[in-house]
Amino acid sequence: MAGRRYVVFSGRPVALPSSLRDLVGTELFSPQAKARLLAEPFVGSAEAEDESVADFARRRLGPEVLDYGINPFTAGVFAGDPEALSLQHAFPCLHALEQEHGSLLGGGLRRAAGRFAQRLLGRGGDDDDARPRSGPFSLKRGLATLPRALADRLGDRVRYEAEVQALRRTGEGRWRVHLASPGHGADDGSGASPSLDDPTFEALVWSASLPALSALAPELDADTSALEDVSYPPVSTVATGFPRDSIDHALDGFGMLVPEVETGCRTLGTLFSSSVFPHRAPDDRVLLTTYVGGARDPALAEADDETVYEAVYHDLRRALGAHAPPVFRQRVTWPRAIPQYHVGYGRVKDALDRIEANCPGLYLAGNYRAGVSVGDAAASGNAAAQRVAERLG
Numbered sequence: 001m002a003g004r005r006y007v008v009f010s011g012r013p014v015a016l017p018s019s020l021r022d023l024v025g026t027e028l029f030s031p032q033a034k035a036r037l038l039a040e041p042f043v044g045s046a047e048a049e050d051e052s053v054a055d056f057a058r059r060r061l062g063p064e065v066l067d068y069g070i071n072p073f074t075a076g077v078f079a080g081d082p083e084a085l086s087l088q089h090a091f092p093c094l095h096a097l098e099q100e101h102g103s104l105l106g107g108g109l110r111r112a113a114g115r116f117a118q119r120l121l122g123r124g125g126d127d128d129d130a131r132p133r134s135g136p137f138s139l140k141r142g143l144a145t146l147p148r149a150l151a152d153r154l155g156d157r158v159r160y161e162a163e164v165q166a167l168r169r170t171g172e173g174r175w176r177v178h179l180a181s182p183g184h185g186a187d188d189g190s191g192a193s194p195s196l197d198d199p200t201f202e203a204l205v206w207s208a209s210l211p212a213l214s215a216l217a218p219e220l221d222a223d224t225s226a227l228e229d230v231s232y233p234p235v236s237t238v239a240t241g242f243p244r245d246s247i248d249h250a251l252d253g254f255g256m257l258v259p260e261v262e263t264g265c266r267t268l269g270t271l272f273s274s275s276v277f278p279h280r281a282p283d284d285r286v287l288l289t290t291y292v293g294g295a296r297d298p299a300l301a302e303a304d305d306e307t308v309y310e311a312v313y314h315d316l317r318r319a320l321g322a323h324a325p326p327v328f329r330q331r332v333t334w335p336r337a338i339p340q341y342h343v344g345y346g347r348v349k350d351a352l353d354r355i356e357a358n359c360p361g362l363y364l365a366g367n368y369r370a371g372v373s374v375g376d377a378a379a380s381g382n383a384a385a386q387r388v389a390e391r392l393g
């Protein structure tokens with residue numbers, strides 16, 4: 001039940017098909033679009049080296065699947081614009097299916113058959129499939145439990161509200177880090193040059209944003225212009241609590257995504273939080289989490305609270321039949337939410353590799369390296385930690 005995903009179609013949530021039978025019956029796509037989709041294995045491979053997600057979807061799957069499948073999916077993962085994002089870098093598994101099998105449907109079926117055969121033989125699958133599979137994941141008191149637990153283990157070695165204002169390499173090959181005083185931003189007048197009083201480190205892992213990195217460290221010994229071009233559009237999340245009986249929809253799924261062509265709605269999508277995770281709302285209430293902004297509508301993420309709340313209620317009324325105001329609401333805004341892996345992101349990755357090669361002791365980790373999910377960001381941190389351990393012996 002929690003696995004069901006809805007997509008808004010003509011203002012109402014319609015379940016995304018999860019089987020061939022569902023696909024044949026779904027109202028999301030016209031008969032022509034379904035026939036086009038089934039012909040996908042016969043579409044030729046791309047000529048462009050680095051293709052946008054939208055060009056790929058139009059070419060292989062047709063315009064309706066782009067509008068009602070790929071566009072909302074891209075908003076759900078990157079809060080991004082499929083016309084700007086690179087298929088190869090943003091969705092490497094789709095790119096690999098085309099490269100290795102010449103087709104998404106054919107490649108997907110072959111992989112599924114391979115997994116089935118491996119199970120029959122009692123062995124694990126190929127590399128991809130060896131990764132643990134799990135559904136949506138959280139912790140009883142929210143994901144913040146994890147960094148809090150890590151910080152508890154580290155004790156007073158953790159510095160909060162400490163903005164890195166400059167990095168400098170010392171003559172001994174260490175990294176000097178200049179921090180803003182707690183509670184002060186970059187404009188506190190304290191200057192942004194490291195002084196001899198600043199601490200130095202043999203190894204430094206950078207996990208903040210790319211534009212901040214290129215601005216802070218003039219001596220990275222590599223062309224950092226590619227890093228400055230990476231955009232991080234803002235996203236706001238709005239949590240709303242309702243009495244269960246004031247929402248008409250069954251909320252029997254993971255959530256709903258809003259395609260850009262659904263111009264009657266302004267939000268990106270809504271997670272049915274209390275349906276997916278236990279303990280999110282009292283029994284007679286529900287909790288919804290709605291996302292606004294992103295590359296599609298950055299101005300809305302930065303608008304005042306009343307504008308944002310009204311956009312959210314409007315879409316919840318229209319799509320889910322919310323017929324009473326929420327009894328609870330809370331908004332959080334990420335001014336720089338998720339890095340956009342745009343067409344040409346290979347230049348960014350090359351620049352990162354060069355910086356690490358030219359700057360011994362400086363390691364780069366985070367959601368700009370090899371995937372934007374929490375799991376990807378954590379894996380990149382683990383990989384950096386291993387490189388640090390090798391350096392420190």
Ligand SMILES: Cc1cc2nc3c(=O)[nH]c(=O)nc-3n(C[C@H](O)[C@H](O)[C@H](O)COP(=O)(O)OP(=O)(O)OC[C@H]3O[C@@H](n4cnc5c(N)ncnc54)[C@H](O)[C@@H]3O)c2cc1C
Binds near residue numbers: 162334338
């Ligand atoms: C609204 C939203 C919903 C999401 N939902 C999901 C989801 O459901 N599942 C999923 O897998 N992923 C999700 N993601 C993506 C995922 O959460 C992030 O990509 C991932 O957490 C990024 O981790 P990170 O450590 O690389 O970067 P961040 O978590 O962005 O950490 C970077 C840190 O660097 C700090 N910083 C910046 N500049 C400086 C400086 N000069 N000095 C010191 N510190 C600095 C920032 O304050 C920040 O704390 C979501 C992202 C957003 C924004």
